[in-house]
Amino acid sequence: MLSYFLNRVLAMILSLAVASVVIFCLIEVIPGDPASFMLGLNATDEAVANLRAELGLDGGLLTRYLAWVGGMVQGEFGLSYTYRVPVADLIQDRLAVSLPLAIYALILSTALAIPVGVLATAKRGAWPDLGVMAAAQIGIAIPNFWFAMLLVLLFAIKLQWVSAGGFAGWDSFGAGLASLTLPAFALALPQAAILARVLRSALLETLEQDYIRTARAKGLSRRRTLWRHALRNAGIPVMTILGLQFSFLLAGAIIIENVFFLPGLGRLIFQGITQRDLIVVESVTMLLVFAVILVTFLVDLAYAALDPRLRR
Template structure:
């Protein structure tokens, strides 16, 4: 397992470097001059040139690139071009909100999606299966921002069960939990739909295998056949979808945080885009890339835990 883990880490490092390179050049080719955005269109050319020199924007592109990679390697994300505050400080301020939203949504997706998929596969082509498939398709059909608005209108504005504003102070865990429920449900229910459909499909494939029929012929209880033998061997596609959906989850968190007015990485990246804050924008994209690469790495490692044959390929 150690050799397999080291191999996956060696693959993840150049992947992350490639993503950082793409992020750097995408930000640089975007239209607009940050110096003009900061100083305004009425600023003199002398002031613009001085600010560009201060920000290092007048250096050759490759020199900027190597400085960028070197700073990231040292954990230095620079300072915001707008507030002049360390970007890492601003990120750490809002990161817990995004992490708790992602974790809660992931838990909802797994806790509800796996059993529903198993039940749909076990009662294939019955009214139970059709009902679960219908609601999972309904969950896939709603864009995240539409479902967020509907949840907000129904449960926060009309019924007033939850706060309209998604932020709550750390000092009050009850209010913070109430503020988290609607945003996490919005993302979690979409994930439930994905996991349910993939679990059902993967379970149906495994159920038709010879060793499952053999287990049933030996008199193994149906519950043990489903949960211990079938589900365990159907986990690879399910883990793959969960790992892939984490990237979608992070992307949807941007819209969710905006609709529910929650602080988080998504809201911070929108502010950086509107202000043409190169430094903050780069740092945010790097952090998102890191989380996605980390999610893929964890997914690869789980393959080795679920199926020992993967470790020896």
């Protein structure tokens, strides 16, 4: 178990190192000078020179890379060129929206998908299965921004239960949560649909296994066999999908953030790109890569928790 854990940690550190090199090089290989790229065509030589100094572009490649990585390790991401505030502060503000939103959506999608997937498996071929699978197909097919707009129309405009957009902040936990509810649902629905389908097929495959027959021969009912023996064994593919979905939710919620005017990470990186703020782009990208790798690491640990055969 310990060696499995150490192996995973090692893999995580290696991935991070490789990713940081790749991101650094990508920014470096942008044709021309990063400073003049950021300032555009009409910049004066003096402005470019100032920015170069500010970006520390005058040092060697290796020194600059080490300075960048070293800064990040200490939480120093540099100063945003467009906002003129430390990138770390920007990220912190945005993360306060994006992270809870991603977790919220993930909880919703799991809470929806597991009962639905189990129900579809238990009633395989009968109308609950067909109904659920048809609904899942629709859930996957509907673009989530369109579904988001429908949610706004119904719950914000017609019923007026929540506001149509914006973020109320975490001063009041209830208000913060309320402003994330519609976006979380909009994000969770297609994810839940995918997850339910994966769970159903994993469960159906598990139910073919010999140990399911053994469980039935012991006198367990179908239902109990499904919950006690099949569900955990079907957990690995479900975990894999969950991990991928969480990474997506963290970074890929950009359209939903725009629909609901949420100040999240997706919008930050989008603005960074349009405004050529390479410092923001570089740092947020690295942060997202870190999040993805961290989630992968956690998923690996979850595998071992689920399946004792992997704990070596």
